[in-house]
Amino acid sequence: MAFANRIRSSLPLVTKILKSDSLSAAHGSSAQRSVLCPTFTNSEVQRFSNHRNAKNRFLRLSKNFSTAPGKKEVKVKVPLVLFGGSGNYASALYIAAVKANALEKVESEILDIVESTKRSPTFSQFTKDLSVPADTRVKAINEISAQAKFSDVTKNFLVLLSQNGRLKNLETIAKRFVELTMAHKGEVKAIVTSVIPLPAVEEKELKETLQELIGQGKKVILEQKIDPSILGGLVVEFDKKVFDMSIKTRARQMERYLREPANLDSL
Numbered sequence: 468m469a470f471a472n473r474i475r476s477s478l479p480l481v482t483k484i485l486k487s488d489s490l491s492a493a494h495g496s497s498a499q500r501s502v503l504c505p506t507f508t509n510s511e512v513q514r515f516s517n518h519r520n521a522k523n524r525f526l527r528l529s530k531n532f533s534t535a536p537g538k539k540e541v542k543v544k545v546p547l548v549l550f551g552g553s554g555n556y557a558s559a560l561y562i563a564a565v566k567a568n569a570l571e572k573v574e575s576e577i578l579d580i581v582e583s584t585k586r587s588p589t590f591s592q593f594t595k596d597l598s599v600p601a602d603t604r605v606k607a608i609n610e611i612s613a614q615a616k617f618s619d620v621t622k623n624f625l626v627l628l629s630q631n632g633r634l635k636n637l638e639t640i641a642k643r644f645v646e647l648t649m650a651h652k653g654e655v656k657a658i659v660t661s662v663i664p665l666p667a668v669e670e671k672e673l674k675e676t677l678q679e680l681i682g683q684g685k686k687v688i689l690e691q692k693i694d695p696s697i698l699g700g701l702v703v704e705f706d707k708k709v710f711d712m713s714i715k716t717r718a719r720q721m722e723r724y725l726r727e728p729a730n731l732d733s734l
Contacts, residue, residue: 563624
């Protein structure tokens with residue numbers, strides 16, 4: 468009951484601040500910017516500057532498993548720019564799936580096989596064991612794809628991962644791929660973390676608040692996470708922003724404040 472009361476007491480404050488103009492104002496306080504707006508390290512800036520090379524890489528990847536060589540090339544715009552190897556593979560899969568008009572089917576198939584790796588320790592080990600010869604991996608993937616009646620796009624993509632020794636990264640690639648499919652459908656994922664499940668009324672209120680902030684044309688998909696370590700309150704993540712109203716964070720902030728030397732000149 469005490470935990471439930473903590474959630475109820477913190478939600479109005481979360482809603483108020485999320486709705487405030489200071490959330491998006493350029494002259495907002497540095498404290499708000501540090502919580503709500505991510506900062507980038509030098510390495511991250513470098514990755515952004517190299518996005519053209521990344522784009523070229525995943526475009527080449529998409530051609531490796533395209534299934535209509537005789538047709539006129541269709542240009543597909545990726546809704547998000549993803550970085551790293553997993554981002555390149557996910558983007559390549561997105562392009563191929565859109566060209567084949569099979570985005571939803573491919574997404575379902577990829578998530579199914581990821582789920583299979585979680586249910587079967589044997590299959591999970593197979594995807595991670597690089598000592599298995601590439602031709603053996605490819606043969607197994609072809610058999611699995613045939614039995615599951617996967618689309619050509621999914622089958623060819625899995626074969627490509629097998630050949631390149633990337634099956635071990637399948638789950639990460641799938642997560643990045645889902646980011647693209649959500650962006651394609653105009654969906655924005657919001658994660659709310661609390662110590663107990665958010666009551667239905669509070670969940671509805673928070674979702675409506677986020678929907679107002681995101682605006683028309685996009686749909687909020689709310690995901691709840693339980694994390695007793697935050698001690699109470701809420702942590703809301705959405706649209707590359709983090710709003711931390713957890714008791715754990717507030718306690719740390721108070722501790723830092725108390726450790727700072729007193730300024731006697733101000734007295």
